[in-house]
Amino acid sequence: MSEAAIHSEELTALSFEKIKKKQRIISFLKGMLFLMPSIVLFSIFLFYPLVRTIYLSFFLTDASGTPTAFVGLDNFIQMFTSPVFLQSMQSTFLFVHYTVPGTVLIGLFLAVIANEKLKGIGFFRTIFSSTMGISVAAGSVFWLFLFNPTMGWLNQILGFFGMESIGWLTDPNFALISVSVTTIWMNLGFTFLILLGGLQSIDSYLYENADIDGAGYFYKLRRITIPMLSPTLFFVLTVSLINAFQTFGQIDMLTRGGPQNETNLIVYSIYQEAFMNYQYGTASAQAVVLFVIILILTLVQFKLGERKVHYQ
Template sequence: MFLTNTLGKTTVFNGLGNYTDLLGSPEYIASLGSTLVYVFAVTVLTVGIGLLLANLASKRLPGIGIFRTLYSVTMGVSVSVAAIFWLFIFNPSTGFFALLSNLLGLPVINWLTDPTMAMWAVIITTVWMNLGFTFLILLGAISAVPTTLYEAASIEGASERRQFFKITVPMISPTLFFVSTITLIEGFKSFGLIDLITKGGPTNSTNMLVYRIYKDAFYSGNYAQASSEAIILTVIIAFFTFLQFKFLEKRVNY
């Protein structure tokens, strides 16, 4: 609620001025919108893909242990290594997608220079990074479901799809609620991959709230604005977490 100098020391009491300035700024509203899109996509894709992979890996198939290891390997990859890996993949000249486009005779996508594709680039990278943790947690939950339930359902003639939605999902609903909440919060806090891959660009299309706080504080020296942004982000995370507990927890079977 103060203005600050370049060293971060308070100078003049500003009341709610910092907040009204932010909420009236088109750039800040754009960052907020980009963050909400990013968090929603990351949460849905991470939990959804993690659940499908965990359900597949729970089957007793030949060589399934190798697939379990491959799915969970991202837990041992640092953010910097992941960024280098994906920067190479997204490279418009020698990257995997560029080579695939050339092979199929399709136009090459500029993943990191097109605003829309840059957003998808950080979403894909974040989902890939988060998938290992989500996969392992959900695999453990699915493995703990009593096999007698599936045996009884098979005797009654229930298909695997019906067993998945009527047995697996309800039985692991507490774990699903846990990973969705954790993924949502982590999505709002994303920083490392954005800093290393896009640096908030192009044209601020991936300038998420946390990265904006970082730039305003340590690049622009506007600590008052950055502090206000941090408070707003805290309120937003608390609000969405409350919504999850309010509406999603009702569907959890303990």
């Protein structure tokens, strides 16, 4: 009698385990079903190209992109000894250096002044964020007109003050700066909008409390606004940095990498290598290098940022 009872107890314990296991499998399958669309899309458009790029970077290819000969790390070695690529790297870092702080600082300034409660502030907010709605192509054409050596407004203004015309996009000393200015202008809308959103989510009680204590405008900006905005600033900084490394459109429209490769940023260089010179192998190697650079910089940023960022 008692033996039978024990036996049946064991049985139920076993079958519980079985049923639980079955339920776990079913719930896992259900979860996968929901994830399926994104898994499929990511696989086709992200994971496969990524793996394929890394694979191609070890080969030489023919004009249609079929790998012909395995060359190991030759593509990379050649790349880092080529003065053109090194020039391109230098330009890219300079470009990032010009655009990221410029965009974030100007965006922050505009966001802070547009955050004031004034009449008609909506108009200014719209204007400041409007470049978000302008495509890279349209923006570039607009700036092409401004940069035009003879008819462009910029040179006309210089002429008005009796200064010599500048070849904004043709002078090697100015081309990268001109492209940077264009890029800052284009990215400003997005940065401004995100920062304004961050500013508006800061609790107004914090400022009121500081008012009662008698804190001045800049004191509040330094001790409350900037620390409270730090998560947003961090986000904007990361996104701007990645965007700057991946700049392509305005280069293609404004300078096509010239003059003297001054504005031949790395993505444009990849494009040229792959689709003008049909060197898919070396292009892939450059793409891998770009990927690694962005990955490392983002990791470093997260490590450093964690200490300075105050999440609520």
